[in-house]
Amino acid sequence: MSLSCQSVINMTAIAGLSILNNQYFTTVVDTVIERIVAPHVRWSRVNSITSQRRRMRVRKSWAAFSDWLTDRQFRRYFRMSKVLFHQLVDDICAAVGTNVFKSEQYIQQQIDDNLLFPDQSKNIYKAHHDSTGGFVSGEIKLAITLRILGGATYLDCSLFFEVSFNHAHKIFKEVIDNWIRHPSVGSINGIKYCCNDAAMSAVALQFAQSSWGIICGCIGALDGWLVKIKKPGRRDGVENPQSFYSRKGFYAVNTQVIVDKNKRILFRSIMSRGAEHDSTAFRNSGLYVWLLDNYRDLVEKGYHFIGDSAYAIKSFLHPPYDNAAHASAEDNYNFFHSSSRIIVECTFGEIDLRFGILWQPLKYSLKFNCSVIDACFVIHNFIVKHREGVSTTMNMIDFEVFDEDCRRFYAVNHEIPEGVEGGERDLRLDRNGNRDRGGRPQRSEAQSTAAGIAWRDSYRDEIQRQRLIRPQTNWYRHRNRVLISND
Numbered sequence: 122m123s124l125s126c127q128s129v130i131n132m133t134a135i136a137g138l139s140i141l142n143n144q145y146f147t148t149v150v151d152t153v154i155e156r157i158v159a160p161h162v163r164w165s166r167v168n169s170i171t172s173q174r175r176r177m178r179v180r181k182s183w184a185a186f187s188d189w190l191t192d193r194q195f196r197r198y199f200r201m202s203k204v205l206f207h208q209l210v211d212d213i214c215a216a217v218g219t220n221v222f223k224s225e226q227y228i229q230q231q232i233d234d235n236l237l238f239p240d241q242s243k244n245i246y247k248a249h250h251d252s253t254g255g256f257v258s259g260e261i262k263l264a265i266t267l268r269i270l271g272g273a274t275y276l277d278c279s280l281f282f283e284v285s286f287n288h289a290h291k292i293f294k295e296v297i298d299n300w301i302r303h304p305s306v307g308s309i310n311g312i313k314y315c316c317n318d319a320a321m322s323a324v325a326l327q328f329a330q331s332s333w334g335i336i337c338g339c340i341g342a343l344d345g346w347l348v349k350i351k352k353p354g355r356r357d358g359v360e361n362p363q364s365f366y367s368r369k370g371f372y373a374v375n376t377q378v379i380v381d382k383n384k385r386i387l388f389r390s391i392m393s394r395g396a397e398h399d400s401t402a403f404r405n406s407g408l409y410v411w412l413l414d415n416y417r418d419l420v421e422k423g424y425h426f427i428g429d430s431a432y433a434i435k436s437f438l439h440p441p442y443d444n445a446a447h448a449s450a451e452d453n454y455n456f457f458h459s460s461s462r463i464i465v466e467c468t469f470g471e472i473d474l475r476f477g478i479l480w481q482p483l484k485y486s487l488k489f490n491c492s493v494i495d496a497c498f499v500i501h502n503f504i505v506k507h508r509e510g511v512s513t514t515m516n517m518i519d520f521e522v523f524d525e526d527c528r529r530f531y532a533v534n535h536e537i538p539e540g541v542e543g544g545e546r547d548l549r550l551d552r553n554g555n556r557d558r559g560g561r562p563q564r565s566e567a568q569s570t571a572a573g574i575a576w577r578d579s580y581r582d583e584i585q586r587q588r589l590i591r592p593q594t595n596w597y598r599h600r601n602r603v604l605i606s607n608d
Contacts, residue, residue, distance in 0.1 A: 180283050183260040200270070213300045216300075228256050265282055270496070302495055307498075311387060311389075332461050335580070347367050348483070349371050353372070359487065365396065374487075374490065375397050375402045376393075378390075379426060384464060413569060416572070426438045433570070439577050442454060453581075
């Protein structure tokens with residue numbers, strides 16, 4: 122009496138393990154049964170071993186991990202205090218939703234609800250907990266992202282937080298694109314800022330107070346920053362990679378930034394190549410086009426930005442005088458101008474020291490490199506926003522950590538030699554995206570330039586009228602000078 126194939130499988134699968142382990146397994150006559158049963162038994166054995174390994178895995182709890190670190194260690198790891206971290210968690214959770222963020226409390230609540238009220242839709246949380254150690258909570262995802270921004274690698278994060286390094290890379294990209302750069306978490310909009318009279322008035326008051334009332338109406342300091350990147354290629358849509366080779370000797374993205382007196386970033390443009398001049402990079406931004414069309418409104422309100430000598434003078438942008446003679450009225454104006462403009466350089470230094478990922482060239486695609494830079498700006502603004510509410514002890518920890526990181530960085534990174542500019546073969550585009558053939562400036566640009574020159578000259582004349590001059594001695598040398606008595 123012959124048996125069907127399915128019956129043979131059902132009968133032999135029960136005794137499969139004993140058959141495989143039996144030393145007389147090779148004496149089985151029916152080779153067809155052997156070929157059918159052996160793969161099934163091997164699959165069952167491998168699946169059983171894999172399930173046991175997964176059940177043994179227990180992912181770290183973020184609450185226990187956070188309590189294990191001191192305040193100083195937490196600040197070194199994640200570039201912010203515990204209070205600011207939990208505040209950032211609340212902001213992101215409110216922006217993306219609790220079901221997307223999936224905090225540890227939310228995941229535990231789903232598991233508890235499944236035990237009390239069994240439901241098929243909630244079994245996924247219990248299944249993940251039993252098989253893979255549970256869901257990666259939102260706090261762990263944010264911590265992985267902050268560690269990578271701080272300078273860690275994916276291998277370090279995978280070992281530290283018990284996730285695969287491939288998953289750590291996916292988490293980093295997800296948090297950067299969908300969480301940190303969410304409009305509700307940190308929105309940086311220069312045009313929106315220029316339409317907010319209250320915000321501009323507050324910033325102008327801070328600049329006026331710090332310059333002894335000389336620089337009045339300044340609503341921000343502008344400057345360009347070269348962020349190092351790997352050489353872009355055709356996968357990024359770049360036909361001429363040399364256009365990203367900066368004058369400082371490395372491939373970079375030219376980032377235009379405007380900050381206030383508290384180092385808060387009011388505007389950023391991350392769309393220019395490293396070989397582009399700062400003035401050209403700012404002209405290609407949307408804020409410049411808006412300012413050129415609405416400069417009369419800012420003139421009536423008495424507001425303008427300040428920048429270094431790389432920018433052309435406009436009614437809304439005042440650079441210092443070029444080739445000013447020593448002790449002249451122009452030189453005196455340049456002193457007060459540079460004293461107010463130095464805040465943007467301090468901002469770049471703080472961002473560079475805070476995020477160790479910027480110490481080396483960014484190695485991602487060109488588009489994601491810009492997203493990483495923007496995420497660093499958003500987190501920096503978040504820290505500046507809540508810095509005033511932090512105690513003095515936490516601020517001292519920040520300064521100490523910055524000082525240690527600065528010494529450690531410059532001890533292993535020597536100064537990069539000067540290089541040459543590239544991008545001569547690239548075409549320059551105008552405001553409409555067409556090829557720019559040069560020629561005379563537009564009428565609005567000429568009028569804005571004339572208004573800016575007259576406005577800057579009025580500042581110079583006021584400084585001369587009040588007999589304010591550049592200090593003759595350096596403050597640091599004067600306070601630390603060794604006085605020798607004649608006695």
